Amino acid sequence: MPYTYLDHQADIGLEATGATLVEALEDAVRGLLGLLVDLETVEPREQVPIRAEADDPGGLFVALLNAVLAAIDLHRMFFRDVSLTRVEQTPEGWVAEGTLTGEPIDLSKHAVEIEVKAATYGGFLAEQTPEGWRFRCVLDL
């Protein structure tokens, strides 16, 4: 599984893996999106840009998830998928850029599950493994 959910009494843990940093981050975003709304009810009709910055790859994982949560409110859209076109270290820190694909929120069509308030550093893990990258954090519900 590229992402898994971990039991936590109040919230939920999200763990994502990928052969590359890009894949692991994309899978993390997919894991988040799948919690919010039944993705089968969201059509990939529009794209919006997404961008996150942080001091290290683990921070980028948390910042990217939080940027996705902000994008839902800012664009009033639910998203079905993500594609990252740029993930790299710059002199200022780490940057991820890409696009989210989805459509404007329509509560008569979209089967909402639960609101995620934020991605946190609770239960945080960021490591490079022989297989690639592994990230984990607690999502505040």
Place this chain on the structure above:
Amino acid sequence: MSQKAEQIMLRKVTDYLFEIPKHGKMRVPARIFADERAIRDLTSQSSQDWNALQQLEHVAMLPGIQKAAMAMADVHPGYGFPIGGVAAFDPKENGVISVAGVGFDINCGVRCLRTILTRKDLAGKEEQLADTMYKVIPAGLGSTGELKLSVKEIDRVLREGAHYAVRLGYGREEDLEYIEETGRLADADPTVVSNTAKQRQLAQVGTLGSGNHYVEVQVVDQIYNAQAAEAFGLELGQIVIMLHTGSRALGHQIGTDYLPFLERATRKYGIEVPDRELVCAPIDSPEGQQYFHAVMAGANCAFANRQVLTHLVRQAFWEALRVPDTAIQTLYEVAHNTVKWEIHEVDGVQKRLLVHRKGSTRAFGPGRPEIPARYRHVGQPVLVGGTMGTASYILVGTPLGMQETFGTALHGAGRSKSRRAAKKAYPADEIIRRLREQGILVRAHGKASISEEAPGAYKDVDHVVDVMCNAGIVARVARLRPIICLKG
């Protein structure tokens, strides 16, 4: 960083209080209000990846912490801080301010409204009221409020809190007296809140949210303390309404923005933290001050949100039952994700401390000037939310609580099962049917809300309240039974 616990040492202090003695990098002990049964449950979870006792030990390691890192009887794992925790810091001893000590839902809290209605007045009209509440009160992911604000107006929300909502016509002036801090924190500074946070909130003032947030219509089914009940205006058979929500996306974004900000401050000031989520800054540092002023702005947003929702509850009662809005009064509003300056005695010395309450409620005893005049002689009302199928409680703060817990008590039942386990164990349709058999109507916007918030996913609220009352930290005033529950 793995949070797997090593062996946790526990010492029984009284039948209702346990202590983890100060050891290793802990600056103070950790104290947990629990009985043997509850402590067994907590220690049995200590092998899990995240557990509340180890989180409490970590809090006890933060600079400037006073007396003890404490957990109320509803404690369960959070992120960084355990939920149900309280920690007070002295700026004169390099005390810190922490994002995790407040949480992302800044100033999340509960308001209780008392009505002039009795259970009989609602008989046969429950469905109609439930449907109207579902229609009138925006709830669940993606919902928007009827109030659409500009960024300029959001700045006023952040400065003026519930007062601005009243100015816009949501609720009445007299509501304000019965809100903690009268619904407005003067230290708020909208200029240190990001534009993203404000933009996210433009359509979210007056929305309930999801997860454990709710509006419940309840009936008073037990009175324990006649004097306090009279002061609070409570009688047997009376209908009351509880609403539980917070600062919505704006608060979440403040937490998100300030987590990396304080992480850099943690490095700058050389603070050693045992968990990345516990990043913090000295209270008196520019970074600590900036976060504090942002949190105060987020708190004002939550005050305004609950004020608008109070208006919507009144609107629903008018539309469904033709009950005038003056028949529904604010009994009290308490917050349970906060950080505040308060005066407390530590080792015989009066100190000005920054008190973090993460999933715990201020519970001041009689006489404190912060309590509304009408209640001051009995103590502050403490609102404890139960679950959809179980009781909620109105308690009152005690002098012992002031000495022992910085005037802090529990905030709810506390979860016992994970959301995933609850989802598997409690199919939504079955929960709705079973609650209906008990005379409780449920309306929910999100499919997940009902299963994940099923009564069986929580600790036994009666037991949790017993522990805190037996410990003398709070005293029972009234028990409330749910009739209608609206969830996100």
